[in-house]
Each structure stands twice: as structure tokens, then as C-alpha cells.
Amino acid sequence: MASALWGKVYYNDNLFAGVLRQEPGGRCLFTYDQTYLEAGHPAIAFTLPRQAEPHVCEAGLHPFFDNLVAEGWLRNAQARALKLDPNDRFALLLAFGRDCAGAVSVIDPAPLREPLLDMGDPTAVAALASRGSLSGVQPKLLAVREGRAYRPARPGENSTHIAKLPSGTLRDIIENEFLVLHACRSLLPQDIVVEAVIAPLQDVSDKALLVRRFDRLPSGSKVHFEEFNQLLARRSGDDKYDAAYEDMASFILKTPGCAPADAWKLYERVLICLLTGNTDAHLKNFAMMHTPDGLRLSPAYDLVAAALYPEYRTFALALGNAANLTIDRIKPKHLIALARACNLSDDVILRTVERLDGRRKPTEKALTAEAKKIGAEALGEDILDLMERRWNGSFSLIGRTLSTKQSGDVTE
Numbered sequence: 001m002a003s004a005l006w007g008k009v010y011y012n013d014n015l016f017a018g019v020l021r022q023e024p025g026g027r028c029l030f031t032y033d034q035t036y037l038e039a040g041h042p043a044i045a046f047t048l049p050r051q052a053e054p055h056v057c058e059a060g061l062h063p064f065f066d067n068l069v070a071e072g073w074l075r076n077a078q079a080r081a082l083k084l085d086p087n088d089r090f091a092l093l094l095a096f097g098r099d100c101a102g103a104v105s106v107i108d109p110a111p112l113r114e115p116l117l118d119m120g121d122p123t124a125v126a127a128l129a130s131r132g133s134l135s136g137v138q139p140k141l142l143a144v145r146e147g148r149a150y151r152p153a154r155p156g157e158n159s160t161h162i163a164k165l166p167s168g169t170l171r172d173i174i175e176n177e178f179l180v181l182h183a184c185r186s187l188l189p190q191d192i193v194v195e196a197v198i199a200p201l202q203d204v205s206d207k208a209l210l211v212r213r214f215d216r217l218p219s220g221s222k223v224h225f226e227e228f229n230q231l232l233a234r235r236s237g238d239d240k241y242d243a244a245y246e247d248m249a250s251f252i253l254k255t256p257g258c259a260p261a262d263a264w265k266l267y268e269r270v271l272i273c274l275l276t277g278n279t280d281a282h283l284k285n286f287a288m289m290h291t292p293d294g295l296r297l298s299p300a301y302d303l304v305a306a307a308l309y310p311e312y313r314t315f316a317l318a319l320g321n322a323a324n325l326t327i328d329r330i331k332p333k334h335l336i337a338l339a340r341a342c343n344l345s346d347d348v349i350l351r352t353v354e355r356l357d358g359r360r361k362p363t364e365k366a367l368t369a370e371a372k373k374i375g376a377e378a379l380g381e382d383i384l385d386l387m388e389r390r391w392n393g394s395f396s397l398i399g400r401t402l403s404t405k406q407s408g409d410v411t412e
Helices: 034-038 072-082 089-096 122-129 173-187 245-254 261-275 332-341 346-373 377-393 395-403
Strands: 006-011 015-022 028-032 055-057 104-107 140-146 149-152 161-164 196-201 205-212 225-227 287-291 294-297
Touching: 015 034, 028 034, 072 089, 072 122, 072 140, 089 104, 122 140, 122 149, 140 205, 149 161, 149 196, 161 173, 173 196, 173 205, 173 261, 173 346, 173 377, 245 261, 245 332, 261 294, 261 332, 261 346, 261 377, 332 346, 332 395, 346 377, 346 395, 377 395
Parallel strands: none
Antiparallel strands: 006 015, 006 104, 015 028, 028 055, 140 149, 140 161, 161 205, 196 205, 225 287, 287 294
């Protein structure tokens, strides 16, 4: 690591965008490179607009950069390799910011030492070699598809996939996500859901969920996107839970360059999260892509029936002006309130629910078939049972609730 904590920030690998610097006391500054500005290149983040003056953050890393730092298992592995405090976020980003989510990378111009790898832990060695950074507490690392096989990404190599590994605390987590991804793809055939397969990861695990990165093109180019935690200027950590689904809808509807239709798409995705028991759908699990036409919702990702685990019964974000709702306490009034925040009419709400109802039987058939292919029939039945209970507990009553509302007030 550099003796003075500063790093070079690049956009899509080859465009030097500016310098990120930490001052004594923890204050951080990001300053755009003048040549980058004069060339008309885009802002690297929604909260870091193009300007000649430094962007100053008194409380450490700017939220955009703070959310690029690894979390959970990977962060701890990085800290051990560098013999650092896991809370030294600037140093971790400098050492492992080469391959982050989106198109921005942070490079240490003069590293003082290389990470010390524990050769007795092949998973950690593989995860650290790529110098990449990933969010989430689940063990995961960057991977590359080579022919029909998958292997860990090598030093200096851009990854094509994210490999999620089995968790000792969350039983069948990779099968769970694999099946829920299939269910969501069936329930929302007009939407885009990330592609994933369960396959061995060379020299690491005989079973991993390999998720194709939507922010990487076949050419190797990077596609920039930001999670809503970044867009709403929230720091990494528990801030991703300190919000409401309506906050994301408001951002889409009020931000110039966004498409109002994305608010409808967001609404459908939140409905799917409820229907499939994806209670851990927080701000880092929704994102927007930077496109020539403006910000657009990214493909849906990180879709897991978390409600099957006792510790995840409470919904991640507030919904319909109510926080800390357990999944069985979510009522039609909450879903209707979210629809209002998304600027949807009663007719659109009803048509959305009717379409989902029409997709339930095909989804049951598809999910059952996929569960059989991977030998997870019992898990598939658990997910379908959860979906049936949620439909009967919330969705089937939306029409009746809308028809009985009085003076704009929705009853239960």
C-alpha cells in the first residue's frame, strides 16, 4: 500500500478519472482529472458529478467508494492477508479495488507490500488473487468461464462471473438462489433476471452458484451501474436497511433522465420479492445502469427465499409507511401504498396482480422441474408452499381492498 493513502481512479480500466485521497483524521477527497473532464467523459457516480473542485467527504470514504469495499467473509480474508483492521476501509479498497462492481476501479500507485496468502486455504487464495471486491456476507469470489468450465479469476484478469459458495449457516443457499432466480424469470418473463448455473469451481469447490456478471460485456468492456445504497448516498453496512422501497421509487420518478416505467418495474420486483420470500431485499440488491439515455434499472439479482431461514423473517426495508414488518404481517394496504408511491393507478395494480396470477401455474411447473434436476425437490416444495401462503395472505385480497377503499384511504 502507498505510504500516503491515495489511489488512482479509473473508468472502464483505461480512462484515468481522478485521484482519491485520505487526509489525516479520515477526511477523503475525490478530485477529477482535468484531462478527463475536458474530454467530456461521464461522471463516475451519481453523487460525484463532474466538477473541477474536489468532492469532500468528512466521514471517511464517499458513499460511492465505501460501497465498493468488500463485505463479510471476503473483507475479513482481505484484512488478514494485509494484517489490517477490517475497518480500515480505504486501505482495503486500495489493495483490492481493481475489479469492483460496475466500471470504476481504484488502483494503489505504489503498494508497499503484497497480501500474505494462506496457502492452506485455497478458497481465500483464489478470492484474493484477482484483487477484486464484492459485497455481501456470503463466501464468494470472482470467476471466469473457460469453455464449459469455471475457474477463479487470475491476477490482472477481468472476471465474467461471480461464484457464490455454500454457507455453513444458511442451508442449501446456492440451490435456494438458483431456484428463486428461475421462479422470478418465469413470473416476470418481460423483465431481465441474471443468468446462473450450479457447477464446480476449479480447485475451490465441487459446487458453486456461478452468476454471469451483467456489468461485463463479451468484449471485456465494463458496464457501469450503481446500487441504490450508492445512489441514495448511504454508507455500506446497516445503512442498506435504513430506508423504504418507496425511497427507490421516489428516486426514479424525481431524477432527471430516469424512465418512469422503471417505477412500475421496481414495483413488480418488490411484489416478486414478497411472493418468493426474498425478505433480505435491501438497497444494495437493487441497482441502476448508466446508459446513454440516463439511469435504467439493472437486471434483477440476489434473489433468495430468505424467509425459509428463521433469522430472515422480517422484511429488509419499510413498506407502505411501516417498518420492521415480518413477512406474514404484510397486507394488501402496504402493497397498494407502494403502488401509489410508484405513481400507479388502480387499473395498473389490478392488471399487474392478474398477470402474476396467470404466471403462477407455469412457474410451479418450471420450479418443480428445475428442483428435480438439481436434486432439491424438498427445497422446491418449500419455496412453492411459501409462495402459495403469500399469495393467499396478501395478493388475492388486493382487488377487494381496492374496491372498498373510501375517500382514498385503503382498508385492510
